[in-house]
Amino acid sequence: MQQTFADWYFHYIHAPIYVFVVERVLGWRINGDMHPEERKFILVTEPHTSNFDIMIVFYWGCKIRRRIRFVIKKETKDWFIVGPILRLSGAIFIDRDAPMSALKTILKEARAAEDFILMISPKGTRKYADGWKAGFYYIAQKTGMPLKPGGADFARKLAMLAPMVYPTGDIEADIETMRPFFESITAKHPELTAPVRLLRDESEKVAV
Helix, strand or coil: CCCCHHHHHHHHHHHHHHHHHHHHHCCCEEEECCCCCCCEEEEEECCCCCHHHHHHHHHHHHHCCCCEEEEEEHHHHHCCCHHHHHHHHCEEEECCCCHHHHHHHHHHHHHHCCCEEEEECCCCCCCCCCCECCHHHHHHHHHCCCEEEEEEECCCCEEEECCCECCCCCHHHHHHHHHHHHHCCCCCCHHHCCCCCECCCHHHHHCC
16 A cells, blocks of 8 residues: 555654653553554543543554544644644544534544554543443444553553453443453543443443
8 A cells, every 4th residue: 555644754753753752751661462463443542531641542553653543623623733743643533513423534534444543532531420431332333343442551651451352232241341451550640530331321322
């Protein structure tokens, strides 16, 4: 496949600098299943209590030279300098006020790409929440992509990665499979960590 400018930028500029800063300057390392064979999957990222924990998960993608895609509000696309950098770094711009349109955009990107890692925080906010939203699982069902649990452990300065989880159709059982891994991770702000469980009424959104 022909290399695009975005690919060139990521492999030779963005990724090497990112890894250098996170490892040499900040002192983080990676622990766990670092080289998945799957070319497409959802990177389930928790706990999400600060922007910094997302940045640490990106470090893993840079380390193995695989771009991690992420959703961000469409308004940022037009920000001076920042917009183009976000696009080159893997941003998928969506209209957060139009959930169905946003979902269609994500599914289109996932189906068109040969290599696609989509990072999603099921909690959906840096603030405290009483559980997870079901959107990540719905996308997994619609695309056939498995789930890879990952997160930033601030107590040990480790980007943590667990083995792949293949959705069974029972979202609560699959979340329970991931629960021990996520509960072993210390967030930057532990008091904002959501319980590893589905929010009430969310299961209806992924009913088959």
